[in-house]
Amino acid sequence: KEKERASETAAATQCPFCSVQCTLQLVEERIVERRRYKAVPTDNPTSNGRLCLKGMNAHQHALHPERLLFPLAKVDGRFVRVSWEEALSLIVERIISIQKEDGVDAFAVYGGGSLTNEEAYLLGKFARVALKTRHIDYNGRFCMSAAAAAMNDAFGLDRGLTNPLSDIPLAQTIILAGTNVAECQPTLMPYFYEAKKNGAFIIVVDPRETKTAALADLHLPLKPGTDTALAVGIGKVLLDEGYIDEAFVCERTVGFTEWKQHIEAVKMDEIARVTDVPAEKIRLAARKYGEAADAIVLTARGLEQQADGYAAVRHWMNVVLATGKIGRPGSGFGSITGQGNGQGGREHGQKADQLPGYRSIEHPEHRRYIANIWGISPDELPRKGVSAYEMMQKIGAGEITGLLVMGSNPVVSSPNAAFVAKALQKLKFLVVADMFLSETAELADLVLPVSSYLEDEGTVTNVEGRVCFRPAARKRPGEVKHDWEILCAIAHKLGKGRYFSFTSAEEIFNELRLASRGGKADYYGVTYERLRRERVYWPCPDAHHPGTPRLFTERFAHPDGKARFAVLPFRPEKEETDEWYPLYLTTGRVLAHYLSGTQTRRSPALSARQPEAVVEIHPRTAKRYGIGPGMLVRIETRRGAAVVRSRYNDQIREDTIFVPFHWSGLQQINNVTSDELDPHCRMPAFKRCAARVRPVVDL
Numbered sequence: 177k178e179k180e181r182a183s184e185t186a187a188a189t190q191c192p193f194c195s196v197q198c199t200l201q202l203v204e205e206r207i208v209e210r211r212r213y214k215a216v217p218t219d220n221p222t223s224n225g226r227l228c229l230k231g232m233n234a235h236q237h238a239l240h241p242e243r244l245l246f247p248l249a250k251v252d253g254r255f256v257r258v259s260w261e262e263a264l265s266l267i268v269e270r271i272i273s274i275q276k277e278d279g280v281d282a283f284a285v286y287g288g289g290s291l292t293n294e295e296a297y298l299l300g301k302f303a304r305v306a307l308k309t310r311h312i313d314y315n316g317r318f319c320m321s322a323a324a325a326a327m328n329d330a331f332g333l334d335r336g337l338t339n340p341l342s343d344i345p346l347a348q349t350i351i352l353a354g355t356n357v358a359e360c361q362p363t364l365m366p367y368f369y370e371a372k373k374n375g376a377f378i379i380v381v382d383p384r385e386t387k388t389a390a391l392a393d394l395h396l397p398l399k400p401g402t403d404t405a406l407a408v409g410i411g412k413v414l415l416d417e418g419y420i421d422e423a424f425v426c427e428r429t430v431g432f433t434e435w436k437q438h439i440e441a442v443k444m445d446e447i448a449r450v451t452d453v454p455a456e457k458i459r460l461a462a463r464k465y466g467e468a469a470d471a472i473v474l475t476a477r478g479l480e481q482q483a484d485g486y487a488a489v490r491h492w493m494n495v496v497l498a499t500g501k502i503g504r505p506g507s508g509f510g511s512i513t514g515q516g517n518g519q520g521g522r523e524h525g526q527k528a529d530q531l532p533g534y535r536s537i538e539h540p541e542h543r544r545y546i547a548n549i550w551g552i553s554p555d556e557l558p559r560k561g562v563s564a565y566e567m568m569q570k571i572g573a574g575e576i577t578g579l580l581v582m583g584s585n586p587v588v589s590s591p592n593a594a595f596v597a598k599a600l601q602k603l604k605f606l607v608v609a610d611m612f613l614s615e616t617a618e619l620a621d622l623v624l625p626v627s628s629y630l631e632d633e634g635t636v637t638n639v640e641g642r643v644c645f646r647p648a649a650r651k652r653p654g655e656v657k658h659d660w661e662i663l664c665a666i667a668h669k670l671g672k673g674r675y676f677s678f679t680s681a682e683e684i685f686n687e688l689r690l691a692s693r694g695g696k697a698d699y700y701g702v703t704y705e706r707l708r709r710e711r712v713y714w715p716c717p718d719a720h721h722p723g724t725p726r727l728f729t730e731r732f733a734h735p736d737g738k739a740r741f742a743v744l745p746f747r748p749e750k751e752e753t754d755e756w757y758p759l760y761l762t763t764g765r766v767l768a769h770y771l772s773g774t775q776t777r778r779s780p781a782l783s784a785r786q787p788e789a790v791v792e793i794h795p796r797t798a799k800r801y802g803i804g805p806g807m808l809v810r811i812e813t814r815r816g817a818a819v820v821r822s823r824y825n826d827q828i829r830e831d832t833i834f835v836p837f838h839w840s841g842l843q844q845i846n847n848v849t850s851d852e853l854d855p856h857c858r859m860p861a862f863k864r865c866a867a868r869v870r871p872v873v874d875l
């Protein structure tokens with residue numbers, strides 16, 4: 177047996193299931209006919225040799241027998257295998273006919289934050305150059321759009337963390353607002369353990385006592401959707417009690433006086449009433465933050481996926497700016513990215529309003545620069561399109577009639593997803609590139625099989641803003657193609673081959689470097705050769721530049737070098753509870769699953785860990801509605817119903833229920849979430865809507 181085991185191979189790769197991008201060796205043991213795989217963590221400066229449950233088992237989905245190996249076309253309601261030639265001909269024929277009948281903007285593109293930088297870049301270029309459509313957006317709209325818009329407006333630059341993770345243990349106070357690191361980015365937890373060992377005071381803001389909240393010295397269990405008010409309250413205490421850094425405010429910011437006037441008019445008892453957090457607890461949090469020589473505020477989707485998520489982030493930024501706690505070791509702000517390439521995915525032109533390098537699609541100079549790189553006239557570049565959910569609304573209204581989905585599963589991940597599924601069925605043509613027959617792919621006219629993270633060489637940009645190289649670890653199975661190869665092949669058939677003559681991910685990256693040069697997310701100094709040795713922080717404008725771990729040490733990225741305060745109301749959101757829908761429904765993630773679950777639900781180890789969705793409900797609330805532990809519960813909102821099993825949790829607010837969103841079918845909670853959109857960034861209000869519950873007696 178030992179001799180047989182001698183056939184062991186190992187390949188370096190990176191876990192795709194969150195923004196940390198932990199590195200590992202995938203070891204394959206061949207024992208006679210059988211193959212066994214195990215993931216062995218390797219060292220890198222972000223996760224320092226750690227790997228969580230998801231990383232240990234990530235390979236299972238890539239090796240799953242349900243992987244799509246050939247293009248599939250729907251004929252009479254059933255999928256049949258077709259050749260790539262047939263598939264590409266069909267796509268091109270449908271693009272041409274739809275654009276001729278309904279206009280160029282009638283064909284849209286929907287991308288994803290798990291695509292590599294190269295694929296995200298090429299998808300943006302494909303939409304604008306090959307299709308000439310203005311409609312491209314991606315699932316990152318549901319992830320980072322509130323924080324990204326807020327960072328751009330406040331600091332002039334959107335990078336998830338202003339500081340390296342190694343700064344966390346240097347902070348004396350850490351505020352984690354709406355972020356559950358313990359389940360979403362588990363290998364980052366040791367940074368917080370170390371901070372705690374160094375004496376840091378940790379404050380967690382969350383309606384539930386999450387696994388992350390278990391670490392906290394102070395937990396503020398606010399009413400869902402009231403984060404804006406809480407941040408305003410913290411700002412008020414800092415202002416009233418003299419914690420303002422006047423020198424910093426004067427030298428490095430704009431708009432303090434207006435913010436001060438706004439905050440002075442706020443009453444603490446009103447804040448306590450809106451948030452349902454006692455004023456004394458808010459004061460304690462503010463004092464701990466104000467007293468600390470160095471402190472860090474970190475937010476995430478809990479706070480951002482609200483109809484006023486942008487305002488919530490801006491108000492936390494006001495707190496940071498008013499106290500001058502940014503731009504030095506141990507002091508900064510961050511929004512912790514969720515998706516594997518949530519950072520890079522939004523930098524290179526997948527967003528409706530952006531061109532590569534964070535350039536604006538409406539800015540004449542930016543348009544000229546990118547048009548020049550792409551070899552077209554600026555007049556040929558389409559204008560700004562609509563956001564991800566608005567794209568679905570246009571599909572529902574019949575304005576968009578053709579759609580290419582790449583790296584996303586909007587039928588599960590969109591708000592009010594039952595509407596999205598119905599809208600997609602109205603399309604004249606839906607083509608989906610995926611590894612599996614996802615819920616979205618099942619509705620498609622054509623499905624294209626794509627490579628997994630194990631087979632796809634490329635780069636991703638992690639939570640710290642570090643560009644990371646991920647090598648291909650195994651050969652592609654069947655007739656699987658890389659996403660970028662598919663885009664190039666379609667472009668060639670459309671007669672746009674000269675703009676898409678790439679033969680490797682590295683060639684695309686080199687064009688991306690040029691396109692980003694001089695932009696805010698400048699990758700010009702980052703090369704594959706360099707990335708094979710190190711993970712590089714952007715901005716990195718030339719080959720000799722060391723990269724930029726810590727931002728805003730001397731200047732913010734606005735032309736005058738100053739950050740902006742924001743004056744925004746802390747209005748209660750529109751959807752409120754009433755006698756018919758008396759509970760708040762909030763949603764989120766669990767340790768064992770990733771995004772819409774297309775991949776993790778196919779991993780036996782991860783699926784076994786949590787095979788189904790559960791509704792976390794306070795025992796007193798559950799008893800009020802006759803719901804026992806483990807019982808099936810019907811959750812109804814103003815949009816529809818979902819059915820999941822109950823799990824008692826005495827650490828959740830009695831007026832709130834929590835359901836993770838990784839499942840489809842009856843358990844799909846996004847079928848009932850709210851599609852109210854933040855007016856600043858078009859983030860949907862996933863994190864709060866009104867609901868009612870009752871036990872299921874008969875399915």
Ligand code: SF4
Binds near residue numbers: 193227231361363364
């Ligand atoms: Fe690392 Fe995130 Fe993968 Fe866990 S899910 S192994 S933390 S990259």
